[in-house]
Amino acid sequence: MNISKRVQALTTSPIRRLTPYATAAKAKGKKIYHLNIGQPDIETPAQFMDSIRKFDDKVVAYGNSQGELPLIHAIKKYYKEWNMDFEDSDIYVTNGGSEALALAVMTLCDPGDELLVFEPYYANYNSFARTYNVNINAVPTSAEEGYHLPSKEVIEKHITPKTKAILLTNPGNPTGVVYTMDEMKMIVEIVLKYDLALIADEVYREFVYDGEYHSFGYFKELDNNLIIVDSVSKRYSACGARIGCLVSKNKQFTTEILKCCQARLCCPMLEQVGAAALYTTPTSYLQEVNQEYKKRRDTIAAGLAKIPGLMSSNPKGAFYVMVKLPVDDAEKFAIWMLEEFDVNGETVMFAPGNGFYDTPGCGVDEARLAYVLNCEDLEKAMEILAAGLAAYPGKK
Amino acid sequence: MNISKRVQALTTSPIRRLTPYATAAKAKGKKIYHLNIGQPDIETPAQFMDSIRKFDDKVVAYGNSQGELPLIHAIKKYYKEWNMDFEDSDIYVTNGGSEALALAVMTLCDPGDELLVFEPYYANYNSFARTYNVNINAVPTSAEEGYHLPSKEVIEKHITPKTKAILLTNPGNPTGVVYTMDEMKMIVEIVLKYDLALIADEVYREFVYDGEYHSFGYFKELDNNLIIVDSVSKRYSACGARIGCLVSKNKQFTTEILKCCQARLCCPMLEQVGAAALYTTPTSYLQEVNQEYKKRRDTIAAGLAKIPGLMSSNPKGAFYVMVKLPVDDAEKFAIWMLEEFDVNGETVMFAPGNGFYDTPGCGVDEARLAYVLNCEDLEKAMEILAAGLAAYPGKK
Numbered sequence: 001m002n003i004s005k006r007v008q009a010l011t012t013s014p015i016r017r018l019t020p021y022a023t024a025a026k027a028k029g030k031k032i033y034h035l036n037i038g039q040p041d042i043e044t045p046a047q048f049m050d051s052i053r054k055f056d057d058k059v060v061a062y063g064n065s066q067g068e069l070p071l072i073h074a075i076k077k078y079y080k081e082w083n084m085d086f087e088d089s090d091i092y093v094t095n096g097g098s099e100a101l102a103l104a105v106m107t108l109c110d111p112g113d114e115l116l117v118f119e120p121y122y123a124n125y126n127s128f129a130r131t132y133n134v135n136i137n138a139v140p141t142s143a144e145e146g147y148h149l150p151s152k153e154v155i156e157k158h159i160t161p162k163t164k165a166i167l168l169t170n171p172g173n174p175t176g177v178v179y180t181m182d183e184m185k186m187i188v189e190i191v192l193k194y195d196l197a198l199i200a201d202e203v204y205r206e207f208v209y210d211g212e213y214h215s216f217g218y219f220k221e222l223d224n225n226l227i228i229v230d231s232v233s234k235r236y237s238a239c240g241a242r243i244g245c246l247v248s249k250n251k252q253f254t255t256e257i258l259k260c261c262q263a264r265l266c267c268p269m270l271e272q273v274g275a276a277a278l279y280t281t282p283t284s285y286l287q288e289v290n291q292e293y294k295k296r297r298d299t300i301a302a303g304l305a306k307i308p309g310l311m312s313s314n315p316k317g318a319f320y321v322m323v324k325l326p327v328d329d330a331e332k333f334a335i336w337m338l339e340e341f342d343v344n345g346e347t348v349m350f351a352p353g354n355g356f357y358d359t360p361g362c363g364v365d366e367a368r369l370a371y372v373l374n375c376e377d378l379e380k381a382m383e384i385l386a387a388g389l390a391a392y393p394g395k396k
Numbered sequence: 397m398n399i400s401k402r403v404q405a406l407t408t409s410p411i412r413r414l415t416p417y418a419t420a421a422k423a424k425g426k427k428i429y430h431l432n433i434g435q436p437d438i439e440t441p442a443q444f445m446d447s448i449r450k451f452d453d454k455v456v457a458y459g460n461s462q463g464e465l466p467l468i469h470a471i472k473k474y475y476k477e478w479n480m481d482f483e484d485s486d487i488y489v490t491n492g493g494s495e496a497l498a499l500a501v502m503t504l505c506d507p508g509d510e511l512l513v514f515e516p517y518y519a520n521y522n523s524f525a526r527t528y529n530v531n532i533n534a535v536p537t538s539a540e541e542g543y544h545l546p547s548k549e550v551i552e553k554h555i556t557p558k559t560k561a562i563l564l565t566n567p568g569n570p571t572g573v574v575y576t577m578d579e580m581k582m583i584v585e586i587v588l589k590y591d592l593a594l595i596a597d598e599v600y601r602e603f604v605y606d607g608e609y610h611s612f613g614y615f616k617e618l619d620n621n622l623i624i625v626d627s628v629s630k631r632y633s634a635c636g637a638r639i640g641c642l643v644s645k646n647k648q649f650t651t652e653i654l655k656c657c658q659a660r661l662c663c664p665m666l667e668q669v670g671a672a673a674l675y676t677t678p679t680s681y682l683q684e685v686n687q688e689y690k691k692r693r694d695t696i697a698a699g700l701a702k703i704p705g706l707m708s709s710n711p712k713g714a715f716y717v718m719v720k721l722p723v724d725d726a727e728k729f730a731i732w733m734l735e736e737f738d739v740n741g742e743t744v745m746f747a748p749g750n751g752f753y754d755t756p757g758c759g760v761d762e763a764r765l766a767y768v769l770n771c772e773d774l775e776k777a778m779e780i781l782a783a784g785l786a787a788y789p790g791k792k
Contacts, residue, residue, distance in 0.1 A: 001504070001591055001592065001593045001620065001621050001646060001648075001649070002504055002505070002509075002560045002561075002593070003503065003504065003648055003649065003652055004502065004503055004504060004505055004506045004509070004560075005506050006502065006506055006507075007502060007503045007652045007655065007656060008652065010652070010655045010656065010659070011655075012655060012658065013658045013659070016461070016658055037458070039455075039457050039458050040455070041455060042455070043454045043455055044454070044455055044456045048456060049451065049452070052448065052449075052666060053448075053449045055445065056445070058439045058440070059435075059436070059437060059438070059439055059440055059633055060440045060444060060633070060634045060635065060636040060637050061435050061635055061636050062433070062435050062635045062636055063636055065412070095491050095495075095638075095660070095664075096660065096661065098659070098660040098661055099491075099660065102660070106400065106402065106403060106527050107399065107400055107403045108397070108398060108399070108400060109398070109400055110400045110401050110402055110529075111402075111507050111529055113398075113400070124659045124660075124661075127655075127656075127658075127659035128659065131502050131528075131656070131659070132527075132528070133506075133507055133529065164398045164400075165398075195397055196397065197397045197398070224397065225397050237455055237456070238456045239456065239457055239458040239661075240456040240457050240458055240459055240662065240664065240665035240666075241456050241664060241665070241666070242491075242661075242662065242663065242664040242665075243664075250397060252397075252399055253397070253399065256399055256403045256404065256406070259403065259406045259407075259408060259523070260403060260406065260523075260527065262408065262409045262412055262523075263406070263409070263494070263520045263523035263524065263527070264491070264492065264494040264495065264498070264520075265492065265494055265520075265635075265638075266636065266638065267638065268491075268636070268637060268638040268639075268664040268666075268667045269636035269637070269638075270448065270636075270637070270664075270666050270667060270670070271664045271666060271667065274666070
């Protein structure tokens with residue numbers, strides 16, 4: 001029986017692949033501070049389950065392929081509050097941001113086409129591209145430059161006749177970078193100059209801690225080239241609901257997306273009911289969550305600043321920070337932390353950085369830390385990380 | 397901005413594409429008997445919402461990529477009752493049978509590879525194949541032969557070095573055919589002779605009305621080549637829950653599938669809770685539903701038998717019947733029924749047959765009828781269909 005080359009080429013998730021070591025450590029009674037996965041500890045707003053509990057359709061029937069109308073209207077209203085005007089027919093509900101990304105890639109690129117990304121980047125972008133036989137063309141950014149974008153000239157050198165789209169996250173996962181207005185304008189110029197699509201993954205829109213946030217949706221000239229990927233996962237701490245959306249004003253694109261949505265019939269009905277209710281959560285909730293994460297960002301940044309030899313980006317958004325560790329190999333160090341090290345029975349788990357890079361050899365000494373724990377736990381986690389780095393045999 | 401050739405090649409769903417005509421007819425006050433879509437009117441068992449209402453996790457967090465353990469165990473137990481032994485690691489929860497099919501196709505076939513199907517076939521198979529640049533190689537079956545399989549020699553002529561899998565539905569959608577033991581043995585022989593994968597879509601397992609049902613899972617010699625696609629949608633009338641699964645004993649296949657599942661993180665958590673409860677529904681429920689559909693099958697078969705010039709297959713399973721109509725073009729006739737015809741303000745909607753065929757020109761005078769209405773409504777629908785055929789200007 002044949003197994004396709006495309007799936008054999010998929011790498012395992014850097015976020016999940018150390019799980020067996022964590023399971024073994026827990027079996028020995030170790031407590032683990034999980035900084036490896038972007039799973040917030042914030043409570044999901046009660047509106048979610050309250051609305052679902054009221055669902056009383058006798059038959060849990062197929063819904064609209066585009067998404068249920070109350071949810072589409074709720075999303076439209078949410079964008080309106082962000083000063084973005086969309087029509088119903090611009091919004092397509094998806095199985096999480098994941099399906100939104102996959103549908104966008106397959107609708108914009110044929111096999112052999114290229115997707116331009118900035119590395120380090122969210123590792124699953126690679127999986128979605130590979131399963132559709134689309135090639136990633138990764139433009140490097142560096143810890144030294146705080147993972148900000150290189151010059152227009154450098155980016156343009158990566159554009160080939162095969163390049164069909166730029167895919168980026170803003171605020172950034174895994175880097176926590178928030179692009180400046182100048183960087184955004186540069187991206188817009190490049191997109192329009194080469195008539196590319198811009199897939200803007202803005203699922204962390206509310207998670208910006210210094211200054212204002214600007215969506216790529218604010219650039220009117222980009223209307224025909226912009227595809228926004230969004231999700232309730234992080235915004236409302238509802239990762240398990242798997243409700244995202246694709247948003248675009250390009251009618252040719254959305255016409256094709258609807259066909260793709262029809263092929264998988266519809267998204268889960270109950271989570272759509274819950275998600276529609278989430279979008280009615282008062283803005284004050286999002287502000288409180290933002291303040292809580294800002295505290296956490298400050299806490300982890302302060303903890304990291306105390307660690308000798310560690311280089312940290314200055315994370316402005318999302319809830320990740322990418323760090324350069326004074327070690328031979330961050331993945332070996334991560335495994336060592338789980339297998340060999342503890343402080344009073346406690347250790348820290350994080351995602352090795354190499355999995356967020358496409359270029360071989362890059363990110364070997366880097367790691368992504370998700371600050372999804374409360375400040376007290378984050379302080380402890382930073383102390384344990386510092387102690388681990390001091391004791392690690394492979395330190396540099 | 398580029399739109400990929402692969403999605404431009406997607407056809408619209410024959411099951412959903414006449415919806416605008418139906419919407420217009422309803423706006424004029426017409427009542428429509430919907431035989432176009434396999435949406436059962438049977439109530440979803442109360443266990444589904446009862447279990448979901450009890451969900452009280454404070455954070456709706458990411459679940460396991462493979463699926464939640466209680467659901468995997470419930471599915472395993474369900475197969476055990478069907479005399480099929482699977483391990484936890486053989487079962488992967490998916491976003492409906494749809495995602496199960498898509499993941500199977502992409503994991504077995506690279507671009508340019510071929511999937512052997514028997515036409516007429518479930519139209520979305522085509523969409524899943526095209527989005528992964530896999531070619532459909534369709535072996536014709538005919539209304540005259542009751543849509544049963546052709547000889548081994550005919551099937552083997554369609555197998556090329558590019559053929560990687562056979563994909564079939566049993567019981568069949570859109571035909572209602574249930575393969576005989578001889579047909580199943582022939583398929584098993586072909587699969588083993590060419591070391592192909594067999595993707596057996598068995599979502600209608602409980603919907604067999606004459607004689608016993610046999611799963612391809614009963615053939616031990618097929619263990620390493622079999623991938624079962626399953627779903628709660630039809631079994632428990634929970635189409636909107638979007639919970640399916642992929643099941644295989646081939647460890648290389650399931651190792652790759654897990655990587656694919658990790659890329660999209662997890663399936664919706666609440667529907668997984670509900671689906672696990674559905675699998676505890678007493679077998680008597682499934683038997684009652686089977687008896688109800690058997691009555692409907694008999695009702696629609698009796699109604700069809702009375703219509704002059706109409707050729708019907710002898711449907712033994714699922715809840716579809718494929719018919720050959722005495723008309724110039726079944727799609728034109730379907731539109732005419734919605735736009736021009738009614739009996740006391742009532743009309744009938746069905747899916748044109750051409751959309752279930754790959755070979756150009758095939759199925760032009762055929763239609764798929766889904767008998768998902770109660771017997772009284774079905775009787776009325778057959779009377780309206782008969783009257784429509786008698787009055788239709790394009791009748792043959």
